[in-house]
Amino acid sequence: MADSARLYASEADAHTFATNLLAANGVSQQDASLIAKCLVAADLRGIDTHGISRLPSYLARVRQGVLDPKARPTLTEATPVVAQVDAHNSFGFVASSMAMSHACKVAQTYGIGMASVKHSNHFGMSAWLVQQALDEGMMSLVFTNSSPALPVWGGREKLMGVSPIACGAPGGPSSPPFILDMAPSVAARGKIYKALRRGEQIPEDWALDAEGERTTDPAAALQGVMLPMGGPKGSALAVMMDVFSGVLSGSAFAGGVTNPYDPSKPANVGHFIVAMKPDLFMGLDDFKERMEVLYQKVVGCEKMAGVERIYFPGELEQIEEVKRRREGIPLVQAEVDALNGEAAKVGVELLKTRSASQ
Template identity: 70%
Template sequence: MTEATKTVCVRHEAAEAFVATLLQASGVSKQNAEIVARGLVQADLRGVESHGINRMPSYLARIQNGVLDPTAEPTIKQVTPVVAQVDGNNGFGFPAAHLAMETAIAMARTFGIGMVSVKHSNHFGMSAWIVRQAVDAGMMSLVFTNSSPALPVWGGKSQLVGVSPIACGAPGGEDSIPFILDMAPSVAARGKIHKALRRGDKIPTDWALDGEGHPTDDPEEALKGVMLPMGGPKGSALAIMMDVFSGVLSGSAFAGGVTGPYDMSKPGDVGHFIIALRPDLFVSLDDFRQRMDVLYQRVVGSDKMAGVDRIYFPGEIEQLTERRRRKDGIPFVQSEIDALNTEAKKLGVAGLQVVP
């Protein structure tokens, strides 16, 4: 193990404060900086490092290149009593998505359901943190987004649709955990390719094709090619669905028009689609929670296939990881800490402190 690949740990409170300070030094308001920081650190806590604070150098580069407005505030327009639209105004996607879910929740409390479309946004990190916002408010939710082209449509060979996550959630019962699903329609999220490149790791050969259309274990070559959809035409169709609901419907970019967070050429113009609904629309809340308990127990108590020690509910592994990392700290390799502290030095703020 080299010095650069040595693992160190950071307290989640320190990571949040560090990211918020970096963003405020870059012109982001205190409130928006704290929203972005929470979203990124939640990803690291849940073990989704591909969408954690290591995204900061690319976010800051977008500000510095003038393709993301750090001072932008999302604005909202009410369309019907249960439908609204947020304009991200080319600011960070995190505050736009947070406002959208906050609005959807408020409508759902009154009318049972709330739907919000978001346009002219940017990357909003891990979808599960927005689902968690709804779960914490006692709501069920659907969270869609589109993203920059990385997948071919089934039968094609060029990048056209994004590795756009499908996410949803529901509160748990008294004896179960919340249901939180956050999955990409590809074999792996594209952020995992960037993470492997950053850490000098290889990737499984079934994740992506290189620029010549061959399987590769080299993340640098994979980023020149295409990601592979899960389930062949099924994954491709799900990625197209994200474009329909997030891009076409919202008035944002679609069909390969979204700009990714590592592309400094133009604004992202990402679209999101968010729904919140009360879990007591069709059964009482007590009944709903009891039914969730039954579902959880039947899932985790299922007969196990050979070689399996434990069956997990969707989102359970991430919740266990979060519990552990809140106690022990979030692991990073030293090269990642160095990259973040380089950004801090540029902005004249204190570096990220690791756990002694």
Template identity: 70%
Template structure:
């Protein structure tokens, strides 16, 4: 293991303070910096390192290039009692999505359902944090977003669709875990390739093709090529669905026109589609939670296939990882800490301690 690959455990509160300080030093309002840092560190805690604090250098590069406005205020317009639209004005996707889900929850509390479309936004990291925002208010949710082209449509070979995650959630009962689904339509999230590149690691050959259409275990060559959809045409169709609801429907960029978070050349114009649903629309909350408990128990206690020690409910592994990392710390490679500290040096912020 090289020095750059050596791992260190970082306290999540220290990390959150550090990330917020970099954001504020780059012009982000303290309240917005708190939202962004909380979302990024939430991803780190859940083990979704590809969408955590390591994204800060790419976001700050976009600010310095003038293609992400850290001071932007999302503007909300109500369309019907249960539908609203937000113009993110090229600000942080975290801030626009947080405002969008808050409005969807507000409408759902009155009418049972609320939906918000977001345009002119940016990458908002791990989708599960938006689901968690709804869960904290006792709500079910659907969270869609589109993203920059990285995936061919089934039968094609050019980058056209984004590796756009589909996420949803529902509160659990007293005996089980909440349901949290957050998955990309590709075999692996593109952020995992960037993570492998940062850490000097290889990737599984099933994940991507190089620019010539050959399978590769080299993350640099994979980023020059295309990701592969999971389940062939099924993953491709899910990516197109994300573009319909998040791009076409919202008025944001779509059909391969979204600009990625690692490209500081122009605004991203990402779109999101957020839905909050009251779980007790059709029955009492007590009955809903009892039914969720029963589902949880049936899933995790079902008969196991050969070689499987434990069956997990969707989102459960991440919850267990968070519980562990809150106590032990979040693992970062020295190269990743150095990259974050370079951002600190640019704005005169105290270094993240190893």
């Protein structure tokens, strides 16, 4: 889509709009600001599928009473280093942030902290939780399960979620942090929803339609199944997410998580979070120097034909974030209309945008 067809919102305007819209729908000011920060973080990193365009689907669930905007998660310690958060059907952002905060706090004393989250909801882009740990100087693992979208390898029905696996570690003296955030499917399902909203087609290797045929039509893809990356490898990763996030936590699993776009019943998502000090086995300076060597080796290795530059995991998104902080967050008219439609329902000021030519 041509840039001229895009509308742009500044980081500040997007955050203010999202905060006000959530607060007008019963979310506390503190929680609304946190959720808005996480959604805008996704937009800034170029993960448009998990940005502020998600708000209408979240608010539909709030209005239907299947997501409680006022719920307060509670934390129970299982051991000195392990805790469980019961989200009580609150926003996944709020419950998982509590879990990561506790894991980081515990890790400062014991070297590692772990938290499981049950009865939660979609928490957007996993990388924001990795960043939360990085801000505390921590390495991290972030798992979640999600609603069925993938077949297990050899199957044809939706059973496993397109559940992202994420992890991170501080970078070296002159290198960016390591941030991995990836789905076990060829593409994230949110990209299909984005293509549908924007009237775009999808690559034919992303999904199958209801008849099991490859399709470039996002609407047909949503009636079928996503395809796992690497065949049985991606399928096994999706099962792993269900084991650690769903089975272990006591949340829904084996296809039982409700789709975030389905406002008929609570989602009951589970998460699994680990924070770890990077200086457990050596001094912090030594660790960072070793990360520097790793980064330089990765980006400086000999390139295959046609490749101009090699990037460290998470680096492309960090570069995009710098650009979008400067130029604004790109949206299409349909997304702006949907957001402003929500604003009109509760009397919130409309999202401020500008065209590419302004």
